[in-house]
Amino acid sequence: VKASEIAQLVEGELEGGADPEVEGVAPLDRAGPRDLSFLAHPKYLSYVDASGAGALLIARALAARAADGRPRIVVRDVHGALARLLPALYPPRPHASGIHPTAVIGAGAVLGEAVEIGPYVVVGAGATLGDRVRLDAHVVVGARCGIGDDAVLHAHVTLYPGVRVGARTILHAGVRAGVDGFGYAFVGGAHRKVPQVGSCVIGADVEIGANTTIDRGSVGATEIGDGVKIDNLVHIAHNVRIGAHSVVIAQVGIAGSTTIGRGVTLAGQAGIPGHITIGDGATIGAQAGVFGDIPPGAVYSGYPARPHKESLRSQAGLARLPSLVKRIRALERALFGKESGEA
Amino acid sequence: VKASEIAQLVEGELEGGADPEVEGVAPLDRAGPRDLSFLAHPKYLSYVDASGAGALLIARALAARAADGRPRIVVRDVHGALARLLPALYPPRPHASGIHPTAVIGAGAVLGEAVEIGPYVVVGAGATLGDRVRLDAHVVVGARCGIGDDAVLHAHVTLYPGVRVGARTILHAGVRAGVDGFGYAFVGGAHRKVPQVGSCVIGADVEIGANTTIDRGSVGATEIGDGVKIDNLVHIAHNVRIGAHSVVIAQVGIAGSTTIGRGVTLAGQAGIPGHITIGDGATIGAQAGVFGDIPPGAVYSGYPARPHKESLRSQAGLARLPSLVKRIRALERALFGKESGEA
């Protein structure tokens, strides 16, 4: 592909005079003369000179700082440009409709047109698959599940009975959805299981990472809104609701009956307790330990999670705690003639 | 079902005069006129008025605070009542004995009466299954495993060779039990694997959540006591022992050779180091980072984990650290005429 064609595709401007042929995209430190590389973050400015890349896709904001004679395509948003460019350079494998002869399809299951069902897939009784649904090898779809058009379930996904998955949603390998939630009544010295009879409803255009687990509702539903993106190894407990277009990074845990608003970001390993509300557009920092409701648009971090600026000030204070102790001792000596015996 | 029949089943008192027909149970904000809803926590008192529920299951402690003309069933323990009621309203799918023709049963395996074995299940040589054991699609049971009567293994569970699972125990999708522990000897600049030759013994009436991993013993056994409940995505390392009726919430990690007592609660994402003892009845807070033995009955939280009350006081102190710095500066100015240069 000519660099000029790429510039047109991503609505960028080709600068530098030449119009080289590009065969692939590669990071700065691995690109060769036939590769387009990219610069989206100032952190990597120093890699530009040594890079062997034949051309550069670069953010307008950084263009002036990367003085470089190479042909370059200048765009406002590098990641947005890559999202357009990569499918053109690396076409996804074509949909291959057909049902592998080893697939076990339950009684009364309804399959849409041109579904692609791999080896050893099990589809439960009464399940409904939309058009062009793709189930990779070893997927298990429980009874009465419903899967929307063009959804993709990678190998080894498990849907418990009755789970609903929206159109174009992608579930990665090892996702478990509709699992019994963690609900017990302590009776007579033992935990007695409270049957988990609710549902699990995953919206359209959702993507869920590998080995993530989503419990069904105890009664009522666990709901994942349209466009939500969830990373690997996340735990979502019963009756949680996540609003549209929210983002949940790897290893986050959300306890039961919590409501996450729309457009929320939960960073990696954050812990969200049960029965709270996180407002629309809020951001929770990595590893944060949340203890109560979070207002819309707020940015919280730390343990216990507090507004991010306060949290940073406390962390700075924590770092100089040893010196504060010394200063208190000096004050005590000056004022009382001796230190307090307390510590 | 009549409300009066439900009241009788859960040993509650029907109040409010009427005796409506109930078809299901639903949360307050989703219940309709044919639904029974429930109120167990004061947090949800404000939802009662707007609820469309035809009847209410309510905790005695909250009954006076929810003034409401609706028929209501008053009980001491709402969750205990639900544990009785839900199986009556939503009968679990009946056990369906039979062995799917695609199941691969190894040489010398012994199957109890009325087992239910799904498609593509693999049972290793010499394994023993009790009566009415249910193995869902794609379960893999290693050689010489033993599974007690009425145990249920959901789809995609893996038992490594020799794992023992007690009666009535439930393993959710993607559980891995009897995995090699993380044991190496550093020899000649590389980590050399120490063979993991111990066993993995899971008691009766245990429930283990989706994608949880349990290592086998290095030598000796990893042991999960009777009645223990473990949530999703928990890691339990080699030689850990968990006493009866303990509860381990999602994403907890327990390092090797640690002993957890009976009736312990480990809240979500807590980290428990190796070679320590957590006493009977202790509670460890969410995300806590434990660093040593915990006495019986103690409640610990925070990082590093300390008695919960101390931990709360330190957290409160942390929040006002920036103001403490100001107060120290004011003292220094008053006493020394200038601030310390230290921070």
Add this chain to the structure above:
Amino acid sequence: VKASEIAQLVEGELEGGADPEVEGVAPLDRAGPRDLSFLAHPKYLSYVDASGAGALLIARALAARAADGRPRIVVRDVHGALARLLPALYPPRPHASGIHPTAVIGAGAVLGEAVEIGPYVVVGAGATLGDRVRLDAHVVVGARCGIGDDAVLHAHVTLYPGVRVGARTILHAGVRAGVDGFGYAFVGGAHRKVPQVGSCVIGADVEIGANTTIDRGSVGATEIGDGVKIDNLVHIAHNVRIGAHSVVIAQVGIAGSTTIGRGVTLAGQAGIPGHITIGDGATIGAQAGVFGDIPPGAVYSGYPARPHKESLRSQAGLARLPSLVKRIRALERALFGKESGEA
């Protein structure tokens, strides 16, 4: 096996006169007269007397402190000795070459000599398996993957297309490698998937724990170096590189494009952000929250992660924060005649 033969095998010295027959290895509190037990850590010194073990494998450093008449084999490194001894006492199950008739092998796949392929394994088109590769039941190997000689993939492992696995590497049940990374461009109010077209390259002599997830590169590769050991439920994001012989304990998360050096240790539940570098030989403590580059050889811990000694001092300060508040109040009363109203 005679104790004297064991002593010879592990290059230890047999002391105590007798030369008993040993049938197995067991922990101190479970060993019987036909068992060899072992003592590697002073923590367990008190268990020696009560142990029923017929003989003891003991670290030279502890030998003088465990006064005990039993036959004993004294070695410098108990775990190294066990790594030699256990395979002799508990021989691993022999490799059983053969391809189960239910395995589905894709067009153009190339299988080495004496491979062992279990029931319901699916090998994608164009994949290459080295000699003696073992794929347990239900393994799914994507198209064009390459697996080195003597590698072992336990049940239910998923390799996405194009993943490379080195010789002698062990992947435990439920590992997902080559998963699409978490990459989106926010366009028009929604997250648009950035195709993940990079590779995933796992070195030789690696071991990866159960249900761990490893993303493929976005462009470029995710790389796990030779001899790296990764525990259960770890998350490794796209474009991460881990240097040779590093160790990653359970539930660690590593965000995208981060470089981990050689011989690094990341302890359990630590969180590593994206786009940073952790130097060779560094150690990151359990649950640590790292926020920037870590120098080679450094030991960091805590949240936010700082040099371990500083972190310990801050934690000590945190524990006495309540008493510091009292001391500040006392100073204020003495100096100003009243406390500050600030807190």
